[in-house]
Amino acid sequence: MNIDLKGKTAVVTGGGGVLGGSIARSLAENGVKTAILDIRREQLEQRVLELASDNAKGWVCNVLDQESMEKVQEEILAQWGRIDLLINAAGGNMPGATLTETQTVFDMDWADFNRVTDLNLNGTVYPCLVFGKTMAKQGSGSIVNISSMAAFSAITRVPGYSVAKSGVSIFTQWLAAEMALKFSEKIRVNAIAPGFFIGDQNRAVLINPDGSYTERSKKVLARTPMKRFGDISELNGLVHFLCSDRASFITGTVIPVDGGFSSFSGV
Numbered sequence: 001m002n003i004d005l006k007g008k009t010a011v012v013t014g015g016g017g018v019l020g021g022s023i024a025r026s027l028a029e030n031g032v033k034t035a036i037l038d039i040r041r042e043q044l045e046q047r048v049l050e051l052a053s054d055n056a057k058g059w060v061c062n063v064l065d066q067e068s069m070e071k072v073q074e075e076i077l078a079q080w081g082r083i084d085l086l087i088n089a090a091g092g093n094m095p096g097a098t099l100t101e102t103q104t105v106f107d108m109d110w111a112d113f114n115r116v117t118d119l120n121l122n123g124t125v126y127p128c129l130v131f132g133k134t135m136a137k138q139g140s141g142s143i144v145n146i147s148s149m150a151a152f153s154a155i156t157r158v159p160g161y162s163v164a165k166s167g168v169s170i171f172t173q174w175l176a177a178e179m180a181l182k183f184s185e186k187i188r189v190n191a192i193a194p195g196f197f198i199g200d201q202n203r204a205v206l207i208n209p210d211g212s213y214t215e216r217s218k219k220v221l222a223r224t225p226m227k228r229f230g231d232i233s234e235l236n237g238l239v240h241f242l243c244s245d246r247a248s249f250i251t252g253t254v255i256p257v258d259g260g261f262s263s264f265s266g267v
């Protein structure tokens with residue numbers, strides 16, 4: 001049973017990053033016209049250059065800025081005519097919003113808390129409103145959000161990130177219902193919940209400068225039955241499936257890709 005996405009048009013936010021970049025590459029390589037959006041121009045240009053595909057184009061875009069996204073959307077529609085898929089990969093934790101080993105929640109910086117919740121929650125909600133509106137007009141589309149293990153059970157030191165990702169999970173369920181009830185059953189909204197993959201935003205807490213695993217990494221691996229981090233390519237199969245018509249009766253789900261982390265008690 002093949003998954004055929006050829007001819008579809010996708011928007012991937014955070015496509016200059018590690019996971020978004022890998023997803024964008026896999027879509028473009030499978031014949032999807034892929035609009036790669038990122039706030040960091042350099043990373044974005046590098047990503048598009050590496051891909052060297054007629055199917056991939058980059059746009060500098062801030063997912064927290066409605067005007068920025070609407071302008072980009074106009075250009076994508078002028079170029080490719082429709083938006084079938086939206087992958088919301090912009091996000092991630094931030095150094096200031098991660099408590100140190102010795103801090104408690106009462107040391108949390110409120111401004112950093114606001115920044116990390118804004119990016120991870122609103123940075124998913126707002127693109128759904130802009131690009132999802134086009135899907136509502138078309139009467140079809142598939143949205144894939146990115147939640148996290150931090151939305152399943154408590155992960156120490158990242159209170160803001162955890163709250164925001166829990167918001168992403170419930171917003172995914174909420175929007176799935178809204179789209180099917182008020183627009184079309186052909187607009188589906190799901191989320192993937194990656195376990196632990198090494199990205200730019202979490203490298204410092206997982207890998208020491210000398211390349212060895214941090215104590216936190218060792219705790220993660222102890223709770224992961226597969227005893228390893230994920231390879232970024234291991235998200236692509238699920239994303240392709242959720243984007244495809246093979247998943248035509250699947251909406252409102254949050255699916256872990258985690259080597260068993262979320263299902264294991266550790267005992």
Ligand SMILES: NC(=O)c1ccc[n+]([C@@H]2O[C@H](COP(=O)([O-])OP(=O)(O)OC[C@H]3O[C@@H](n4cnc5c(N)ncnc54)[C@H](O)[C@@H]3O)[C@@H](O)[C@H]2O)c1
Binds near residue numbers: 090147194
């Ligand atoms: N790496 C992991 O283990 C892991 C696990 C669970 C969930 N996630 C989630 O997956 C997503 C991607 O993570 P990653 O590890 O690839 O991180 P990353 O830092 O490599 O990529 C995130 C990208 O988002 C971009 N971005 C940040 N703010 C933006 C904005 N306002 N507008 C547009 N783009 C913006 C960044 O420039 C960056 O390129 C995030 O939502 C993250 O929380 C990652």
